[in-house]
Amino acid sequence: MRRSLREEAAMARFRRLEVLNTMIEGGLVPVFYHQDLETAKRIARAVANGGVRVLEFTNRGDFAYQVFSELLKWCEKELPDLILGAGSVVDEGTASLYMNSGAHFIVAPIFSREVARICNRRKIAYIPGCGSALEISQAEEYGAEIIKIFPATEVGGPEFVKNILAPMPWSYIMPTGGVERTKESITKWFQAGVACVGMGSALITKDLMAKGDFETISKNISQVLDWIGQARNKPA
Numbered sequence: 001m002r003r004s005l006r007e008e009a010a011m012a013r014f015r016r017l018e019v020l021n022t023m024i025e026g027g028l029v030p031v032f033y034h035q036d037l038e039t040a041k042r043i044a045r046a047v048a049n050g051g052v053r054v055l056e057f058t059n060r061g062d063f064a065y066q067v068f069s070e071l072l073k074w075c076e077k078e079l080p081d082l083i084l085g086a087g088s089v090v091d092e093g094t095a096s097l098y099m100n101s102g103a104h105f106i107v108a109p110i111f112s113r114e115v116a117r118i119c120n121r122r123k124i125a126y127i128p129g130c131g132s133a134l135e136i137s138q139a140e141e142y143g144a145e146i147i148k149i150f151p152a153t154e155v156g157g158p159e160f161v162k163n164i165l166a167p168m169p170w171s172y173i174m175p176t177g178g179v180e181r182t183k184e185s186i187t188k189w190f191q192a193g194v195a196c197v198g199m200g201s202a203l204i205t206k207d208l209m210a211k212g213d214f215e216t217i218s219k220n221i222s223q224v225l226d227w228i229g230q231a232r233n234k235p236a
Contacts, residue, residue: 013076014083014104019125020145022053022083024172024195027228030221031087031176031200033058034209040071041078043204046214048079050221056107056198058087059094069101076102085125092118099124107198109150111135116142127174131155133164136171146172146195153178158192165193174198181220183227190231199224 014022023029030047032055034040040057047055057068068086075082085105086098092114095106099122106119111128119126120143129150130136136147149155152175156163161173175189176198189197203224208217 016123016125019105027196029054029198031056032204033060035061042214046217048082050218051225054083056085056087065097072102111139146174148174151177158188161192186227187231
């Protein structure tokens with residue numbers, strides 16, 4: 001059913017449930033930052049061409065939110081199925097800035113009650129970073145559906161995920177920082193029980209961006225999706 005103009009102006013294009021389900025179904029959330037808008041557009045298209053519908057733009061550098069805002073406007077026209085969110089958001093002011101710029105989800109390296117509240121108020125998916133059972137439990141108490149464990153390797157790797165899910169099987173975990181672009185790494189994480197994985201420099205590498213080799217970025221993403229499908233015992 002078509003939403004009214006008032007509803008269109010008051011909310012992101014993608015509902016929170018659709019965003020979360022898309023992350024879980026796809027299994028992969030690419031993460032990147034680039035200060036040049038045109039390069040960011042080419043990365044977004046490469047991600048979409050690789051078969052992923054979710055992309056995280058990290059809040060780094062001066063005026064990053066302006067690049068994000070322009071990128072999102074472009075995606076709405078050129079890549080309407082791509083769900084764009086903001087990462088590295090640690091305070092409520094920055095979260096509000098990105099949500100007002102159209103962000104469909106907010107990701108953080110830490111858990112913040114204040115950010116959780118304002119995301120819940122706007123029905124925007126909030127994916128906080130946690131490193132212990134207590135932090136994960138507190139984040140879930142404040143409405144976080146998917147929990148980012150960060151830095152994933154230092155927190156304990158796939159064994160940490162297994163040990164968390166044993167007493168807390170209802171948790172949805174997304175490791176970021178330490179997920180390698182290899183079949184072995186992807187298989188270990190998904191066999192441990194992760195809902196999805198976040199991948200940044202291991203997937204969208206600086207050298208490929210510098211060379212303008214966006215076709216290889218798309219191929220790398222497709223390959224990771226194939227490994228995820230195999231780890232889940234289903235086609236990509």
